[in-house]
Amino acid sequence: MNKHIGSDFDDFLSEQGLAEEVSAAALKRVIAWQIAETMKAQSVTKKALAERMHTSRTAIDRALDQDDAGMTLATLASAARALGQRVEVRLVPDREEIRA
Incomplete structure (x- = not known):
């Protein structure tokens, strides 16, 4: 019997x-x-975004590459700022804590 049947992907x-x-x-x-x-x-x-961020177009290509696991949130936040946006990261209760 498969122990994952009935569990969810997060589990x-x-x-x-x-x-x-x-x-x-x-x-x-x-x-x-x-x-x-x-x-x-x-x-x-x-x-234009590279110019606003004072960086290269290559750096922008890396920032927009959704498969680049090495891209930092700081770089993405800088790109967002250059577009008049901001990145917001927040803590939320763990689902396990909610169930208890």
Whole structure:
């Protein structure tokens, strides 16, 4: 019998010791996507964003690469600021604590 039947994906990730890593990667992907969408909405090119951030277009390419696990939240926050936005990260109660 499969012990994961009836459990949810979060439980599986926790059991495998991957929950924090997956959560951080997902957060970075969402922020990178939001930056790209804001750039489209504001008609800001990668070159223009690089100039606003005083960096290279290559750095912008890396910031917008949703698969670049090495991209820091600080860099994404800097890109957001250059677009008149801010990144907000907050703590929320763990689902396990809510159940108790």
